[in-house]
Amino acid sequence: MENEIKEFFRQTAPTPADPTSFTLELNARLAAVETIKAYHDREIRRTRRIFLIVFAAGLLLGGALAAFLILYPVRMPDAPTVIESPWFWPVAIAGTLLAVGCPMLLTRRISPTRFLR
Amino acid sequence: MTREEFISLATAEQESLRRFLLSLCGDPAEADDIAQDALVNAYVASGSFRGAARFSTWLFRIAYNCFIDRLRGRKMQTSPLETPAAQAVPGPDATDGRFHHEDLHRAIGRLPDKERAALLLFYMEDKPVKEVAAILEIPAGSVRAYLTRGRQHVKEYLEKWKTR
Numbered sequence: 001m002e003n004e005i006k007e008f009f010r011q012t013a014p015t016p017a018d019p020t021s022f023t024l025e026l027n028a029r030l031a032a033v034e035t036i037k038a039y040h041d042r043e044i045r046r047t048r049r050i051f052l053i054v055f056a057a058g059l060l061l062g063g064a065l066a067a068f069l070i071l072y073p074v075r076m077p078d079a080p081t082v083i084e085s086p087w088f089w090p091v092a093i094a095g096t097l098l099a100v101g102c103p104m105l106l107t108r109r110i111s112p113t114r115f116l117r
Numbered sequence: 118m119t120r121e122e123f124i125s126l127a128t129a130e131q132e133s134l135r136r137f138l139l140s141l142c143g144d145p146a147e148a149d150d151i152a153q154d155a156l157v158n159a160y161v162a163s164g165s166f167r168g169a170a171r172f173s174t175w176l177f178r179i180a181y182n183c184f185i186d187r188l189r190g191r192k193m194q195t196s197p198l199e200t201p202a203a204q205a206v207p208g209p210d211a212t213d214g215r216f217h218h219e220d221l222h223r224a225i226g227r228l229p230d231k232e233r234a235a236l237l238l239f240y241m242e243d244k245p246v247k248e249v250a251a252i253l254e255i256p257a258g259s260v261r262a263y264l265t266r267g268r269q270h271v272k273e274y275l276e277k278w279k280t281r
Contacts (some may be wrong), residue, residue, distance in 0.1 A: 005240055005268070006240050006243060008221075008240075009221075009237075009240035009241040010240075010241065010243075012221050012222070013136055013140070013241050014136060014139050014140060014222075015136070016132060016135035016136055016139055016145070016148070016149070017145055017149070019131060019132065019135075022131065022135070022149060022152070022153075023128070023131070025153060026124075026127070026153060026156055026157075027124070029153060029156075029157050030120055030123075030124070030156075030157065030160055033157055033160060033161060034120065037161075
């Protein structure tokens, strides 16, 4: 009985349209996926590189700021408990620019999905 | 998995996948679109395919999920398959010679989605119960229940039409 039903289903199974155009479209879609994948991988590598550079620069600047604060202490007249270095402001400004620039650089990534639109 | 490897595996499954989707949703254009989506999704996820399941099972599962997503997202209406071939093939138990392929697909088209998918995979695509269960992500016992119920439903529908 089961085999009869199977045979009947097999006999009445619909035939899909021409496979050539289907395969061509599939190839085109897979090629597009590969382009997006390659772009995405490139973006991930770029982001990772930027992150490493920013991290290293942050460490260097942080170290430099700490070193100058220790090496060139200056007592501020208005705030007697705070010790400041003449290098404090240049290093602090550079650090702030880096802190603002880092997220900007990281978020500048263009979404790969824009290719799908 | 390289693109060439994927294409060679997908080509082997292409016809049966398209036939399954065509029987499932009834519209050839929609079925092909779902098949394309499924194959692209499978290609994107091919890095995670470890060969624990058969490639065809994995692919059919993705395709079935695409079908369900489309059904939920677009409120797609499944319709009975109507092709010129539908009028041509008589069933083996046709006593009056007027029982048509179209009737069977109309009857199948009226079944609930899971029941219909289970019937098509088991009878049309000749997949074992275990594989059908893996594709539909349900226990094998449920597949057997769907098959029994599906057979009963198809029988009822066909009898109703025959008496008209």
